[in-house]
Amino acid sequence: MPSLATRPTGPTSPATDAGRGLLLGAVGVFIFALSIPMTRLAGGSAEAPQLDPVFVAMGRAALAGLLSIVYLWATGARRPTRAELRVLALTAAGVVFGWPLFLGWAVRHVDAIHASVISGVLPLATAVIAALVLRQRPSLGFWLCALLGLTLVLSFAWWRGAAGFQWADALLLLAVLSASAGYVSGAGISKQLTAEQVICWVLVLSLPLTLPIAALNWPARPVAFSAWAGFAYVSLFSMWIGFFAWYRALAIGGTVRVSQVQVLQPFASMLLAVPLLGERLDPTTLLFACAVIAVVWVGKKMPVETQP
Template identity: 45%
Template sequence: MTTLAATKDSAGSGWWSGLLGVVIFSGSLPATRLALRDFDPMFLTVARASIAGLLALVMVLWRNESRPRRGEWLSLAVVAAGVVVGFPLLTAMALQHVTSAHSIVFIGLLPLATALFGVLRGGERPKRAFWVFSLIGSALVAAFAVREGVHAAPAGDALMLLAIVLCGLGYAEGGRLARSLGGWQVISWALVLSLPLMALATLWWWPAGLGDVSTAGWLSLAYVALFSMFLGFVFWYRGLALGGIAAVGQLQLLQPFFGLALAASLLHEPVSAAMLGVTVAVVLCVAGAKKFAS
């Protein structure tokens, strides 16, 4: 009985930690859209990774963390490829073709991608009903994309889909690794691993005329570097490790709800009735997926 209660407490803590990570991530695409008014997508990607990497390096040195084992470095490289480089770069490129409000809806596909990689890499086995709810939520998002996105900006949609695949892999691999390495340690070491290359790339793509960058541009860069690239992952990977990759991953279905509100309020982007309808529908899928996740 004590063990069961402890397991439930751990899962509950994982869900709350994961939810906080989702709230932080919800500002990523609107902030990226703002930052792209002043920065090139490539520079934005490597600069945010370099800033977060320096913070991560300070953290592991200050905490005197033990270096990951030899077998863990490959997993950290997968995490870095998915969430440090792949997702930020591809979404920044996609946002040159579509609005952040439009791209946010694609995040509804991320829970399914995360769950699939959770099965492949994390050894999880959700119940059949879990896949039903997950597929319904994903199908709603795909239907929205076909209805409004594919005809308008196929390049932007293709980039977002590829970003979702890489991000799902990075989430699942990081969640699996966090069980032994720890949540903040996973993202910290992935950033440290990426730092030499990202720092050199930042110098290579260093833009002229940084003095003309707006205050909103600097604040947006700070957000995606410190919150989206580091702090959000501290809570997110802890949540995946405690609550399960597939189960907690379904919380990402809530991210469009928060993100659309930010896109409308900060960027004054139009939020259509279809966007709201899809968002509400996929949010309802979270409860069902959570019930049958384990």
Template identity: 40%
Template sequence: MGTALAALGVLAFSGTFPATAFALRGFDPYFVAVGRAAVAAFAAGACLLAARAPLLPPRAHLRAYIAIALGVVFGFPLFSGLALAAGASVSHAAVVVGLLPAATAVTAVLRAGERPRPLFWVASAAGAAAVTAFTLVRGGGRPSAADLLMLAALVCAAVGYTEGGRLARHTPGWRVISYALVIAAPVTVPLAVVLGSVVPHRVTADALAGFAYVSLVSMFLGFVPWYAGLARGGIARAGQTQLLQPLLALVLAWWLLAERLDLITLAGALAVLVCVALTQRAR
């Protein structure tokens, strides 16, 4: 059951990069990053009120919720959006973020105090080397600014996933992400209002659809089954479903954005897939 729930979350997250690309056609990347969190905060608050649950998390876990907010409410949306705005294609970003399962596993190891076998570290290093080689080939011998932004997004997501998975062991997954969104609302809502009024926009149907998806699905609804799956199936085991995310994102980039999938991109995705699979197996 845990793996199935996590897979449902991965399916929702796989549309994040294509939807962000659509949203950026009409909106500023900073507005997309902050605005999606602000919209999701209202949805989360409404759900908490409807369930008659407290609007704020227990003080004992406040630091963990702040870490989730910094990781997946602020960090990942901002850095990934800026990477796409800086010129990274959706397929390119999907390959780089393919290291996310391994990064999440490393974070879980550090937080849980586990001691994996040497194969775990060898495979993690090989995956990092594969992504580095891919970015260097694409960047003509050096990583681009978009690559560095994607790596920052990857680290932020790994921290947010791990902390959320830990909290979801004793708190329903939908409340975990709801609390993270609500405690971030005093920052995201005013910033979204200011950016919405001062930054020029070119509102189109596809931009609105993309913004709606990243706000309600990527930022809120996708985390409900994802955190529940991590809690029930374990961060290591259920996290293996993330292996599907880069491949699904590549297919969506080809289908929705007509991006060409060349051999270098497919080879990079496959290399990361194999390395991350070995890290999960080694755990």
């Protein structure tokens, strides 16, 4: 199997790039689909806590960062320029710190299925931020879908909170915004650096913070083996290998186009949470999830005009 780091030796057609981008995007989405259940598995619940959410978030980035040093050295990657460093720092704020920290705190208090439904608006949020950053002008239908998607997840959060919002829902929305911003900035710089170098440099540059914070929050008591298994997954796959496929997909297939495959992620996350965590998927939750995914899918199909 050829390496993901291999660059094309000749020009490719837009249709070929779109197909490769969608395929790699699907691989990334499948890897990321396990992130929410595995984060819940690693951190446990408020009633039965396991690893501290701060340790999970910083520890996974620190472990992946140490592996990234080896990768960058072995591949002879060049150092980022000053302008690239600023974009990498923005990417790190979203995918290294924002998403895992907010998600880790949230799933201590809500189950993985609940978090999966709320995170279902992630593809639409990514498209909104991409449109703003790329100075695009989405159609009225796009904005209506974005508003409807937000209304649906807020309604779901209200219903699951017994006619009231939980503070964990606000954390989940902050996690979605963080991930969206990180996806867009990471995809943009993937045109100067390879997709693998982007996430590796993001993780290496974060090490001065992630490594000591993880060490300070090392578990002081024994935790279940399953918690360490969840931590291993989010460190190696969610934080590292998944981005190899995801950033390359966004770079070659287009952020707005490829991010539409992410509509499958909530379904996969919910279905995987049932055997992994023993959670129950009730019909109303499934209905909300289907509605959110349908709105996101329609929203991704709405025309977006690119300004000169």
